[in-house]
Amino acid sequence: PYIARPSPAEPVTPQEGSTTGLTTILTLLKRATKIDFAQYKPTTVKRRIFRRMALHHLESLESYSQYLQANPKEVQALHQEILIGVTSFFRDGEVFTALEQMVFPALLRSQRLAQGNPDSPLRVWVAGCSTGEEAYSIAICLLEYLGRHSVSPPIQIFATDVSERAIEVARFGWYTPSQVSDVSPERLQRFFVPTDGGYQINKVVRELCIFACQNLITDPPFSRLDLISCRNVLIYFGAALQSKVLPMFHYGLKPDGFLLLGSSETAGVFGHLFSLVDSRYKLYAKQLSSRPLNFDFDPTTYTPSAPSPRPEPPRDRPSEIDLYALADQTVLNRYGPAGVLVNDRLEILQFRGPTGAYLEPAPGRASLNLLTMAKEGLRLDLRTAFYQAKQADQAVQQRSLLIEAGDRPCPVQIEVLPLRPQPADKAYYLVLFSDVVPDGPAAAVVPAADLESQYRQENLALQQDLDTTRSHLQSIIQEQEATNQDLRAANEEILSSNEELQSTNEELQTAKEEIQATNEELSTINDELYRRNTETARISDDFQNLLSSIHIPILMLEDDLRIRRFTPTAASLFNLIPGDVGRPLGDINHRLAIADLEARILAVISTLEQTSQEVQDQAGRWYDLRIRPYRTLDNRIDGAVVVLVDIDSLKHSADQLRQARDYADAIVQTVREALVVLTHDLRVVTANQQFYQTFQVSPSDTEGRSIFGLGNGQWNIPQLRSLLHDLLPQNLQVNDFEVVHNFETIGSQTMLLNARKMTQANGDDLVLLAIETVRDRTINDE
Ligand SMILES: C[S@@+](CC[C@H](N)C(=O)[O-])C[C@H]1O[C@@H](n2cnc3c(N)ncnc32)[C@H](O)[C@@H]1O
Known part of the structure; x- marks a missing residue:
């Protein structure tokens, strides 16, 4: 049915979304096989169901569920179809090298430690072993490895699968030449016996392996295992099932045991149970876990977390008019000096009055940052005053600052005033600059006698300096803390982005698993198509040989009377050449003395009644012209077959x-x-x-x-x-x-x-x- 010509008029597309049909099918499967495929990946299960539906020309899940109810054999067929048993000897060959290099030596070491205990065999579990190739491959590798190290500990390889049919094949251990094509000639000679046109696993390897039917979902696991190999099975399981099986593997392994998964499988969320030994080969080592194991984990869903909305840029200029008016008001009310309006990040929002004596653009990248623009001598105190004002939320004044004005220092003072347009709004700051008018000459003259008071004044000045430095230091510390806080926030953001990336990664991993599963399915379909192709080619050869050897003129026509095929003898009778295939019969100048041949053929196609009549060719030779409808395997009428049986000698004998x-x-x-x-x-x-x-x-x-x-x-x-x-x-x-x-x-x-x-x-x-x-x-x- 897969190679039948599709009829363009009636595409068979199963109707998706029919949940009741699907539920009935899954219930029927569960009842008959005890396997709950509802927990498998729905896409894979659906694809397999659609494949069976196509085989039976059914278009809806409902009709297929009815078909299943009437045909218990089909339930078994579907069950086998869903359990995709693709496997091969030494599949992903490098994995076996990794076992020899990383796992077997460790197993041997721990086995040596337990040497005193005669009941301590090397125990391996191959879960989902299909038809046994994987278990036998591990057994062969292990035998080779132990042979090279001249040791022979007892070995037990438990190989299980839910498919009884697969387990039967595995137990028998007989494979066709194409199935052993990946086995080297040396291994073939050493571990196989050629029988019945194929190869059977020899007794030595066979006796190491214990095959059994086991459902990973419902049956208890093996225990005290050194190695569990469960490759290309979890890809078919939904997240909930994976979460159930992995802790079970953890439980089954010895403390220093290993877990081997398929190339697209991971331990996922169970990182605390297994540590990754090699990511390429999906090899894990058991981790001792202090957390209690829960065999019924909730399904893990990898819903992509929506990217957190970016914070809106702070509105630096809220109700500008109010703000400026308020600033004007304040400045005018108090000093009327030059200054700037800044935000809490010291970015200048407005210049007020002539600020050139105090501020200047700094060389390099253009910036409106107050500290960058402040003249040398102002910066330190400006920063201190700003942070003090910000912290205390009140005006701070710094006096006796010196800036360079021409060739002499000029004393100035600054004042930082916090502003809030509304009580709940964030603060803005008005920074005002003013020159300090020097004291009168009397103040400059210090009476020589009053040395003590001079010292006291100097002491006071030093004390003031110290205070300024202290508060400056304090402001730096606070600034540092703020920076630290920023860094911490940034770090948290990085962490959360990391988590997002991880979940995206997991999604990709799931997608990869899906692709792998689809790949496996495709490979089975491919095999099937290949087999059918070979069969079709053989039938076609047989057919060609038959047609050319029967010496009967036969013409096969499409239902619009285009030529589809003809025998060599028909070629001479109808004046046909190979290029005439596809041409309408009406275009052909045949040699039969019959005027209404086409009409007769069309009548046969429409009435489905075959006809027979005697006709002569132009040379007077007699034929029995038989026209019958061309019936396809699925009982469709797809044209007509015209056969001419030579009855010339019969006719003459009858005359005689x-x-x-x-x-x-x-x-x-x-x-x-x-x-x-x-x-x-x-x-x-x-x-x-x-x-x-x-x-x-x-x-x-x-x-x-x-x-x-x-x-x-x-x-x-x-x-x-x-x-x-x-x-x-x-x-x-x-x-x-x-x-x-x-x-x-x-x-x-x-x-x-x-x-x-x-x-x-x-x-x-x-x-x-x-x-x-x-x-x-x-x-x-x-
Ligand atoms: C693609 S094969 C993998 C065979 C082999 N492990 C390999 O990688 O070559 C998947 C196997 O898993 C088995 N399987 C599916 N569901 C299972 C279950 N619930 N318990 C045990 N085996 C299961 C199928 O029967 C099938 O033989």
Whole structure:
């Protein structure tokens, strides 16, 4: 059905979304097989169901569920279809090298440690082993490895699968040459025995493996295991099932045991149970876990977390008009000096008055940051004042600052005033600059006598300096803390992005698993197609050979009478060349003397009744022209088949026969004697006119009747009986046998009978009886 030509008019697309149909199907499967496929990946399960539906030409899940209910065998077939058993010897070969390099040495080490204990074999579990190739591959590798290290600990390889059929094949351990194509010749020679056109695993390997039917979902696991290999099984399981199986594997392993998964599988959320030994080969080591194991984990869903919305950029200029008005008000009210309005990040929002004496653009990247623009000598105190104002939320003043003005330092003072347009709004700051008017000359002169007070003043100044430095340091510390906080927030953001990436990664992993599962399915479909292709090619070859050897002109036509195929003998009769395939029959100038050939073919296609008629070609040769509808395997009519059976010689033989019969008839009718032809059981086949006249009987009362019953038994003459019953069978002919008889109608007659037996090819011999009436003795005697 997969290679049947699709009919463009009726595409078979199963109706998706029919959940009741799907639920019924899954329930039927669960009832019959005890496997709950509802927990498998829905996409895979659905694909397999659709495949079976296509096989049975069913278009909806409902109709397929009804079909399943009526056909329990189909439930089994679907069950096998879903358990995709793709496998091979030494699948992903490098994995086995990794086992030899990373796992077996460790197992041997821990086995040596347990040397004192004779019941301590190496225990391996191959879960989902399909038809056994994986288990045997591990056994072979292990045997080779132990052989190289001259040790022979007891080995137990438990290999399980939910499919009984697969386990039977595995137990038998017989494989076709194509199945062992990945096994090296050396291994083939050492571990296999050639039998029945294939290869069987030898006894040594076979005895290491214990095969059993086991459902990973419902049956308890094996325990005290050194290695669990569960490859390409979890890809078919939904997240909930995976979460159930992985802790079970953890439980089954010895403390230093290993877990091997398929190339697209991971331990996922169970990182705390297994540590990754090699990510390429999906090899894990058991981790001792302090967390209690829960065998019924909730399904893990990897819903992509929506990216957190970016925070809106802070509105730095809220109700500008109000703000500026308020600033104007404040400045005007208090000093009227030059200054700037900044936000809490010290970015200048507005310059007020002539600020050139205090601020200047810094070289390099353009910036409106107050600290970048502040002149040397102001920065430190500006920063300190700003942070103090911010912290205390009140005005802070810094006096006695010196900036360079021309060639001499100029004392200035700054004041930072916090502003809030609304109580709940964030703060803005008005930074005002003003020159300090030097004190009068009296102040500059310090009386020499008053040294003590001078020291005190210096001390005071130093004290002030120290205070400034201290508060400056404090502000730096606070700034540092703020930066630290920012860094911490940034770090948290990175962490959360990381988590997002991880979940995206897991999603990709799931997608990869899906692709892998699809790949496996495709590979089974491919195998099947390959097998069918080979079958089709063989059928096609047989068919071609048959057509060319039967020497019967045969023409196959599409339903629009285009030529689809013809035999070599048809080529000469219809004047066809290979390029005529696909051309309408009407375009072909054939050699048959029949005017309405196309109409006849179309009539057969529409009525579905085959016809047969004798036709001649232009050379006068006779054919039996048979036209019948072309029926496909699924009973569709897809054109017509025209067959011409050569009946020329038959026709001529029939003519000759007819002529011979006419000739014999003419003789029979012409002779003067009465002649009658009898069958071997003495019934009249025919008689000549003379017979009817002489004995006054009619053909209708004569033909087909026994000669002894003719004319009310008049011919039931004992001598005639003796002639026909006794004499004739012994002698092929009897001449001049005289019989006298008194007939009711014609009176007494003396007859000379000549009889002859005519042997026929079919065994139904005939008797020719000639009756000559000699004279009428009764009349003469009278
Ligand atoms: C693709 S094969 C993998 C075979 C082998 N492990 C390999 O990688 O070559 C998947 C196997 O898992 C088995 N399987 C599916 N569901 C299972 C279950 N619930 N318990 C045990 N085996 C299961 C199927 O029967 C099938 O043989």
